[in-house]
Amino acid sequence: MQVITKITRQKNQERYNIYLNDEFAFSVDESTLIKFGLTKGKILDPFEMDEIAYEDEIAKAFNRALHFLSYQMRSEFEVKKKLLDAGFGESVVLEAIQKLKKLGFLNDESYSKALLETKKKTAKKGPMAIKQDLKKKGIDKNTMEKALESYTHEEQLQLAMQLAEKTVKMNPKKTPAQIKQKIQDTLIRKGYSFEIVNEILDQIELERDDDEWYELIAVQGEKIWNKYVRKFEGKQLELKVKQALYQKGFPIEMIDRFIDEKRENG
Structure with a gap:
């Protein structure tokens, strides 16, 4: 016969030590103590002790999950993985999760x-x-x-436009075509649809005046020229540079002007 002869509170105020026949037997959470009505003089049979142990394991898992959730919201999947990784059994974890959901801690x-x-x-x-x-x-x-469903088309356009405007500011030395490509790459990477991307590209204004075009081509054109001058010469060199600059979105008249200046300067 197993009789509870003493119950003492641990330093952790929510756990209690249970003594059976004047010897320490196990410890339980306060909620388990209350649920099973564990008091001095109560007689416990083996089946009841197994039930107490199982319920206390659930209480431990529940408290571990509460600690995990205290830092930030978590999904049910995250909490389940955390408890399983901590060594709790599948059935114990499922019971703890149901309790968390019922009390509104997990949704x-x-x-x-x-x-x-x-x-x-x-x-x-x-x-x-x-x-x-x-x-x-x-x-x-x-x-x-x-x-x-709550993420409206208008919200998507607004946030996508903010990303597009940031991209424009970060690329002052790029051509409109290059900037549009960067905007498209950024928005696709951020998870926006092609529909949103096209709307943004249609709305964004990227005009350049002649002086700005000249500054742009002076920098990019020089890099391209230096790249190809090692491999080509004469008309073939000019053709390669023209093709590269055209692909970057430079107007043909600015490209011709750049090539003419390079030709004149030897």
Whole structure:
């Protein structure tokens, strides 16, 4: 016969030591103590002790998850992986997760919405990139799509335009064609659709006056000329330089002017 002869509180105020027949037997969480009505004089049979041990393991997993969630919101997938990696059994983890969900500490729908807003504000990401982020967090398809429905076309245009304008400012020595390519690459990488990209490219203004074109071609043209002058000469050299500058978006009249000046200067 196993009789509880003493119960003492640990330094951790929420755990208690249980003594059976005047010897230490096990420790339990306060919630387990209350659930099983563990008091001095209570008789425990083997089955009940197994139940207590299982329930206390769930309490440990629950508290470990709460600590994990105290730093920031997490998805159900993340919490489950964390608990499994910590050595808790599958059934214990599932019980702990159900308890967390019931008490409102774990909600993939709320988590998805929060992650969406964070990725929009901090990284200006588009829907496709955020969808990948949600997948990595183990969010199911329906929850993911429901969250992304709130990301309006207008919001996407607004954030994509901010990225485009930043790209323009960072590339003052590039041609409009080069800048548009950089804008397209940036927006695609950030997860925006081709529809959004095309709308932005149609709206963005990248005009250059003659003086600006001349400054641009003086820098880029010189680099290209020096690159090809080692391999070609005469008309073949001029043709190669013309092709390269044209591909970079320089107007043909500016290219001809540059080539004429190079020819005159020998």
